[in-house]
Amino acid sequence: xxxxxxxxxxxxxWLVVLRVFIGWHFAYEGWVKLLNPRWTSLxxxxxxxxxxxxxxxxxxxxxxxxxxxxxxxxxSLLLIGFALIIGCFSRIASIGGILLLLLxxxxxxxxxxxxxxMPFEGSYLWIDKNLVECAALAVLCTFPTSHxxxxxxxMKKIMPAWVRKYKLI
Numbered sequence: 001x002x003x004x005x006x007x008x009x010x011x012x013x014w015l016v017v018l019r020v021f022i023g024w025h026f027a028y029e030g031w032v033k034l035l036n037p038r039w040t041s042l043x044x045x046x047x048x049x050x051x052x053x054x055x056x057x058x059x060x061x062x063x064x065x066x067x068x069x070x071x072x073x074x075x076s077l078l079l080i081g082f083a084l085i086i087g088c089f090s091r092i093a094s095i096g097g098i099l100l101l102l103l104x105x106x107x108x109x110x111x112x113x114x115x116x117x118m119p120f121e122g123s124y125l126w127i128d129k130n131l132v133e134c135a136a137l138a139v140l141c142t143f144p145t146s147h148x149x150x151x152x153x154x155m156k157k158i159m160p161a162w163v164r165k166y167k168l169i
Contacts, residue, residue, distance in 0.1 A: 007148070015145045018136055019084050025133070026097060027081025033074045040070055047117045048107040056107045076100055084140075087150015089169055094137040101134045 007015065033039045048056035059065055076096060083093035108116060110128035144167075146152035152169045163169060 007143070007145070011143075012145060012148060015140065015143055016087075016149050019087065019090065019140050019145055019150075022097070022133060022136060022140070023081045023084025023086075023093075025081065026077050027085060030074050030077030030079070030081060033070075034078065039074075040066065041073055042066055044118055045069070045107065049111075049114050049116065050106045050109045052106045073100075087146030087152050088155060090146035090150060090152055091141055091144055092168055094141045097137045098134050098141075101130045101137070105130050105134075 042060050045056045045060050050056075059069055077100070080093045080097045080100065083089050084097070105128070108114075108118075110124040110126060110131075144152075146169070147156060156164060156169050159169060
């Protein structure tokens, strides 16, 4: 038997608002990057200072790899955002968003004293907006709403049993 989560009207409303707002943020960031033909993640990656900075900096040394990184970043942001907004495959989109934000955090951790060339919105000690958004996406994975308000409500009826079993939507 399927475990049905029941939310109060206020809980459902604010969880859906959270999902749509995060979706908007992701989609907008992806869309802006796609519309700018000169956009590249190269300066961001060159400015890496985290534990994995050597990995991110090495990515910039191969132009073909940079094209792939740019493509994946732009389209991941746009598709994750769109999926969250319409509530379609939102659990997978949330997990994808978490992974993307963790990559950003590995590249640019929020440490006191870290000085980045690219604008950074102040010093947060250890927790910055990426980690806050990551935690919010984890909340959305734990308390899904797209099965109530979203396309997942209809998708789960036509998906194979293994998709429902592993709660991928």
